[in-house]
Amino acid sequence: MDIIVEQLTQSNNKGEEFKKIATILLKSINDWPIEIITLEQFVNEVRYFIQNVHTKNNICFTLNRVNYSVNSWQAESLYGLQDVFEFYQDGISLYDIIKDILSKVKI
Numbered sequence: 001m002d003i004i005v006e007q008l009t010q011s012n013n014k015g016e017e018f019k020k021i022a023t024i025l026l027k028s029i030n031d032w033p034i035e036i037i038t039l040e041q042f043v044n045e046v047r048y049f050i051q052n053v054h055t056k057n058n059i060c061f062t063l064n065r066v067n068y069s070v071n072s073w074q075a076e077s078l079y080g081l082q083d084v085f086e087f088y089q090d091g092i093s094l095y096d097i098i099k100d101i102l103s104k105v106k107i
Contacts, residue, residue, distance in 0.1 A: 018104055021087055025101070028081040033073035039098050046081070046094055049074050054094035056085035 029036045036042045046054045049071075050062040059078050066075050081094070088097055 015104075017087060018101075021084055021097075021101060024080060024083045028077045028084070031073055031077035031080060039102070043095050043098055046078070050078075055091060056082060057091075059085075 029042050032042065032045060034045070036045065043054065046059075050058055052058040052062075059082060063075060063078055066078075068075055084094075084097060085092070088100070
């Protein structure tokens, strides 16, 4: 999972669904308040921030209780990240989504 984030944009996989997912994911990564280099780093940051398994339900729960004056960048990132989950079955974790994306990346 140590793929560098920029490698997503260089992937030879040009399927429309993949492009949509990668675009949403990259925007969410760019919205995070610190520089994210790898997908693994992003997954770890999200898990640490929400303090739970990073499923869509847990992200929604976190967004309902987040202090926007302190964590506006994280909230913006999580709001965007919710859209990635629309391409997958309920209950899937961000970790499993990233594993799926990595299985499709051909660099």
